[in-house]
Amino acid sequence: MKQFVVIGLGRFGSNLAVALSKLGNQVLAIDIDRKKVEAVKDYITEAVIADALDMRTLKEFIDNKVDTVIVAIASDVGTSTLVVLYLKDLGVKHIVGKVRNEDHAKILTALGVNEVIYPESDIAARLAENLTISNLIAHIPLAPEYSIVEIITPETFVGKTLRELDLRKKFGFSVIGIKDVLLDKIDINPSPDTIFMPDSVMLILCKTEEFPHFKFE
Amino acid sequence: MKQFVVIGLGRFGSNLAVALSKLGNQVLAIDIDRKKVEAVKDYITEAVIADALDMRTLKEFIDNKVDTVIVAIASDVGTSTLVVLYLKDLGVKHIVGKVRNEDHAKILTALGVNEVIYPESDIAARLAENLTISNLIAHIPLAPEYSIVEIITPETFVGKTLRELDLRKKFGFSVIGIKDVLLDKIDINPSPDTIFMPDSVMLILCKTEEFPHFKFE
Numbered sequence A, B: 001m002k003q004f005v006v007i008g009l010g011r012f013g014s015n016l017a018v019a020l021s022k023l024g025n026q027v028l029a030i031d032i033d034r035k036k037v038e039a040v041k042d043y044i045t046e047a048v049i050a051d052a053l054d055m056r057t058l059k060e061f062i063d064n065k066v067d068t069v070i071v072a073i074a075s076d077v078g079t080s081t082l083v084v085l086y087l088k089d090l091g092v093k094h095i096v097g098k099v100r101n102e103d104h105a106k107i108l109t110a111l112g113v114n115e116v117i118y119p120e121s122d123i124a125a126r127l128a129e130n131l132t133i134s135n136l137i138a139h140i141p142l143a144p145e146y147s148i149v150e151i152i153t154p155e156t157f158v159g160k161t162l163r164e165l166d167l168r169k170k171f172g173f174s175v176i177g178i179k180d181v182l183l184d185k186i187d188i189n190p191s192p193d194t195i196f197m198p199d200s201v202m203l204i205l206c207k208t209e210e211f212p213h214f215k216f217e
């Protein structure tokens, strides 16, 4: 079981504090706004009404048993930056900072945060991909070059076998799984004689730069 | 090439408009704030300073050639809800709405949006998982029951073969790939005699409820 401190209970901070708590961790949250603290205190270990810019507060609630402190105050770059500075002074070993834009990310990274989080940008990138590639269900980058992509089986594949479609040759990807959507089952490493059924989803491994361009006419 | 309209250029809306544009789509953005419009207009097809609550504005810029309208105004539930209502009246076929909490999501869903987006909650859930399971690199739910999980190869596996580790029996998962982090290469469907190297990452398929509990001592 790990110990976390979440500073800032905006939408991200509150969701994070509760999610960490549900996973069995010990979670302390700090926010200057009473209402935010009241809203979350029954779902986590402890919630404190305090100003994170007050060094004494930080010293009182953060010791070396804390695994990670997450600074979830993004709209005020000054506050976010100062809190990170104080946490570094306190010797906190792992700090995650939510940011409002790329410049804010550069500042926090320069100060030594271990990870920056920019939810609006990540989810915007994911949604943009899903809206653009309409049969795309999910895309997981595995390495800069490779991705696993979940794509709705094209109409033109239905009724044919993997062998006859010769996908590795035609498109350069390997089908590592076929999901039957109605039965919610996955056939992993399907045999080459597997026939594509309607209402199925392909899990493919491919080069990242190639999948937006697949044309399955 | 698809046509999108993004209403609201907050952090999410601006990131989305630019991301959609980079993927080759036609993107029109609407925001009531001149500065937000100025900041994004060089990166997308067109950006308009206007009040989205003005039905004439919506009629002028949205026709049936638009594939999807994304309402990216989350802090004001009233504005978000009214804009969605107007878009439904205009017959927009696909609407995505950004929300500030679960109640907001219920309202937009009741009004008929096709998808709700809650970036802070999604990313908080993902970060909570990554912080809790320290060797976790990525987690892709494939179906409610199954997931692909990228986990750093435990020290205790290094130097041993898949066959001798007998992972399917011991842990109930299949290793569908092994990534060599230094060479950035992936061995898909590794043979049972593959030896785990240091600095590698396992891609495993497992039951979703099981992976937070793997103990690789």
Ligand SMILES: Nc1ncnc2c1ncn2[C@@H]1O[C@H](COP(=O)(O)OP(=O)(O)OP(=O)(O)O)[C@@H](O)[C@H]1O
Pocket: A007, A008, A009, A010, A011, A012, A013, A030, A031, A032, A033, A036, A050, A051, A052, A053, A072, A073, A074, A075, A076, A079, A098, B120
């Ligand atoms: N000095 C401070 N000490 C403690 N809490 C603070 C301080 N300044 C701001 N906060 C709190 O941090 C929280 C998040 O702040 P803010 O809204 O700036 O972040 P955000 O990243 O835009 O939020 P969201 O997660 O909703 O996108 C608020 O609840 C606010 O009360």
Ligand SMILES: Nc1ncnc2c1ncn2[C@@H]1O[C@H](COP(=O)(O)OP(=O)(O)OP(=O)(O)O)[C@@H](O)[C@H]1O
Pocket: A120, B007, B008, B009, B010, B011, B012, B013, B030, B031, B032, B033, B036, B050, B051, B052, B053, B072, B073, B074, B075, B076, B079, B098
């Ligand atoms: N009636 C309106 N017409 C057009 N644009 C509007 C209207 N009301 C608000 N906006 C714009 O919507 C944008 C996003 O609004 P808001 O900050 O409420 O959303 P948010 O979801 O909290 O943002 P973020 O994406 O930064 O988290 C702002 O740039 C604002 O100017």
